Amino acid sequence: xxxxxxxxxxxxxxxxxxxxxxxxxxxxxxxxxxxxxxxxxxxxxxxxxxxxxxxxxxxxxxxxxxxxxxxxxxxxxxxxxxxxxxxxxxxxxxxxxxxxxxxxxxxxxxxxxxxxxxxxxxxxxxxxxxxxxxxxxxxxxxxxxxxxxxxxxxxxxxxxxxxxxxxxxxxxxxxxxxxxxxxxxxxxxxxxxxxxxxxxxxxxxxxxxxxxxxxxxxxxxxxxxxxxxxxxxxxxxxxxxxxxxxxxxxxxxxxxxxxxxxxxxxxxxxxxxxxxxxxxxxxxxxxxxxxxxxxxxxxxxxxxxxx
Ligand code: AR6
Ligand code: MG
Numbered sequence: 618x619x620x621x622x623x624x625x626x627x628x629x630x631x632x633x634x635x636x637x638x639x640x641x642x643x644x645x646x647x648x649x650x651x652x653x654x655x656x657x658x659x660x661x662x663x664x665x666x667x668x669x670x671x672x673x674x675x676x677x678x679x680x681x682x683x684x685x686x687x688x689x690x691x692x693x694x695x696x697x698x699x700x701x702x703x704x705x706x707x708x709x710x711x712x713x714x715x716x717x718x719x720x721x722x723x724x725x726x727x728x729x730x731x732x733x734x735x736x737x738x739x740x741x742x743x744x745x746x747x748x749x750x751x752x753x754x755x756x757x758x759x760x761x762x763x764x765x766x767x768x769x770x771x772x773x774x775x776x777x778x779x780x781x782x783x784x785x786x787x788x789x790x791x792x793x794x795x796x797x798x799x800x801x802x803x804x805x806x807x808x809x810x811x812x813x814x815x816x817x818x819x820x821x822x823x824x825x826x827x828x829x830x831x832x833x834x835x836x837x838x839x840x841x842x843x844x845x846x847x848x849x850x851x852x853x854x855x856x857x858x859x860x861x862x863x864x865x866x867x868x869x870x871x872x873x874x875x876x877x878x879x880x881x882x883x884x885x886x887x888x889x890x891x892x893x894x895x896x897x898x899x900x901x902x903x904x905x906x907x908x909x910x911x912x913x914x915x916x917x918x919x920x921x922x923x924x
Pocket of ligand 1: 702
């Protein structure tokens with residue numbers, strides 16, 4: 618149990634650190650020359666701000682989804698300086714203006730809904746809380762997504778990331794088999810684009826091609842199908858090393874903050890908070906808040922699983 622607590626904390630802090638470290642390099646091309654976290658990191662962006670909203674709302678609602686409450690929490694926390702995506706900004710501003718919480722996201726992108734990676738980037742707490750209940754994990758991840766991202770690919774990206782967090786938090790870091798991990802991910806019902814990429818990841822893990830080919834085949838962009846897969850790949854290529862997971866994710870370029878946020882969630886869930894340098898944690902913005910919420914989420918998990 619002690620380890621599980623450390624993993625909840627590692628995953629939440631790993632997300633914020635990945636977001637914060639990657640934020641300095643957004644939009645650059647591979648190979649990004651990544652400086653030390655202590656030189657450039659500390660301040661987080663929309664990824665962590667929205668994850669904080671998910672945590673706040675789940676914690677106050679006993680781990681259940683309350684759409685109005687979560688949407689209002691996202692609106693309350695919204696700070697434009699955190700560099701939100703344009704779709705998410707528009708949706709949250711319309712909710713702020715009084716539209717029903719479940720309407721603007723459906724109407725976004727001419728009614729198609731967003732498939733940006735903004736649902737996947739905030740989903741880590743759902744993967745942690747429901748790591749031993751896949752049906753519930755899928756339901757809640759989908760519900761948390763649709764406040765801003767109703768397109769199937771946006772929602773599926775969040776489910777895929779949440780399930781990867783769930784598998785990571787349960788895996789033994791000494792014996793984790795990346796190919797077995799991938800087989801479990803492939804058991805999810807997802808659109809073809811995800812299955813194609815998950816198959817590619819499995820091939821790359823057995824025999825890695827040059828990094829620029831991995832980037833061109835998996836993508837490093839702000840849409841979910843072009844960011845969740847490479848986050849999973851970078852995690853599974855470096856499962857024993859928290860630093861390498863984040864560093865390799867940022868080196869790939871593109872949407873570095875969100876990709877490192879997602880791979881950081883996975884590495885922290887597997888390796889626990891002890892794998893994160895203490896001086897990194899110390900400089901993290903709002904670290905006390907994130908630490909407390911991670912602990913509260915773990916206590917909620919214990920409470921729910923003792924019933
Ligand atoms: N049709 C065309 N383009 C789309 C569609 C669609 N249905 N859906 C998304 N896009 P958004 P996010 C493109 O705005 O997902 C921040 O830096 C479109 O270009 O909903 O919350 C975060 O940190 C759209 O603007 O935002 C993330 O890194 C973009 O995908 C990132 O932005 C993102 O979708 C995504 O944030
Ligand atoms: Mg961001």
